[in-house]
Amino acid sequence: MLRSEMISEPGLSILPEEISPAEGPLSIAVDLILEGHHVKGDLLFRGVPRRLVDILNALDSPFVSVRDAELFRAFSGNAAVQTSDIMHIHAGAILLAVPRSDITPQARILESVARVAAPATVVLPGFEVSGNIHVPPEVNPAAAYILATKQFIPLTSARIIPTQNASPERSEPIVLVNLARALLFAPGQDKQPCGL
DSSP states (O other), X not given: OOOGGGTTOTTSOOOOTTSOGGGOOEEEEEEEEOSSEEEEEEEEEOSSOOOHHHHHHTOSSSEEEEEEEEEEETTSOSOOSEEEEEEEEEGGGOOEEEEOSOOOOXXXXXXXXXXXXXXXXXXXXXXXXXXXXXXXTTOOTTTSOGGGOOSEEEEEEEEEEESSSOOOOEEEEEEEEXXXXXXXXXXXXXXXXXXX
């Protein structure tokens, strides 16, 4: 377990004044997919509850900390090769992040931006991910420089297809793709209104 003296551990952001150190860090259940492994556990973060994509894009450290972590070799079945109370993972090593719990705060009207779903495929080392990105209606994904950013972006109604072996593909309601690790981005043709 995380001890109170680890509150200021490097890699975790400082607590805001309104949250006391006794409360400790918040967490969100995740699957983090790396090149040859994946990690399941509770990703630790500071501040107020927010979406996983916002947590990953606001990192003030080169790594993330995962509590009650299980390390799996890619495509080796369901047996964890290692478990640990805490694992530190270099943020740049994360290819994909899949949220396993929902702590999404209620959207405020002034923060709401109209978006449309646009089909897209992103290729990363060992994976092809197809789904919908969400862009403002006036943005043409084919003309936008999506790969110019080094952030995580969400793809909804996503299919994750391993490209280096015969492992089965998997479907997820949402997958966060690390564009810093993307090899290519291929937009589809149609955009559909969405409720984001």
